[in-house]
Amino acid sequence: MRIEERDLARDPALAGILALPGYRGMPERGIVLHVQAFDWNCPQHITPRFTEAEISASLAPMMARLEALETENAALRAGIAAPPGGVPKGVPAEAPVEAPVEAPVEAPVEAPEPAPAG
Structure with a gap:
């Protein structure tokens, strides 16, 4: 810690901070x-x-829990x-993957042509 003494006549801002409202005396240092x-x-x-x-x-x-x-x-x-050359212990061998079965696509139904006016 460093201590610095200031002459408040030369530092009015600090003098204003240190002055007590309602007290007649003015700080000098x-x-x-x-x-x-x-x-x-x-x-x-x-x-x-x-x-x-x-x-x-x-x-x-x-x-104990951490150690366990x-x-x-x-x-x-x-x-x-x-x-070497095998499946990791405890991991089940993969079953062959079958191709997904796609649902049949129905042909779009076309709307009948409007009757000629007349």
């Missing part, structure tokens, strides 16, 4: 603080709410690795 860094999360003033043991106990079920999912994921990845 002002001090400007230049903050160069600030730490809201200063550990000196943060009270720990939980111990490491309490947090570990709370996270144990989630960590990672094991399952590894097994699934190993299972889809195709053996």
